[in-house]
Amino acid sequence: MGPVLILVIAALAILLIWGFNSLTKMRNVVRNAWADIDVQLKRRAELVPNLVETTRGYSGFEREVLEDLTRARSRAADSGLGPAKRAAAEEQLASRVT
DSSP: OOHHHHHHHHHHHHHHHHHHHHHHHHHHHHHHHHHHHHHHHHHHHHHHHHHHHHHHHHHHHHHHHHHHHHHHHHHOOEEEEEHHHHHHHHHHHHHHHH
């Protein structure tokens, strides 16, 4: 019974070592996954101020375009203009719209 007992103990030892190594490997995979998530969250947090600044700059551009379009429309709608000036105002309005 001696050699069979030694084989059983050796098999159990190998099984325990293999199980421990598997659990350690899985723990490291989980840690790496959380580290990747943390990196992405930090990256996103760093990009938010850039997005806000871009939006502010674009809103200023939109405001300028809207003001220019409003001025061109009011010039085109002015009934006191002669035909040549009114045609130029209409042309300017058309160029702003497209």
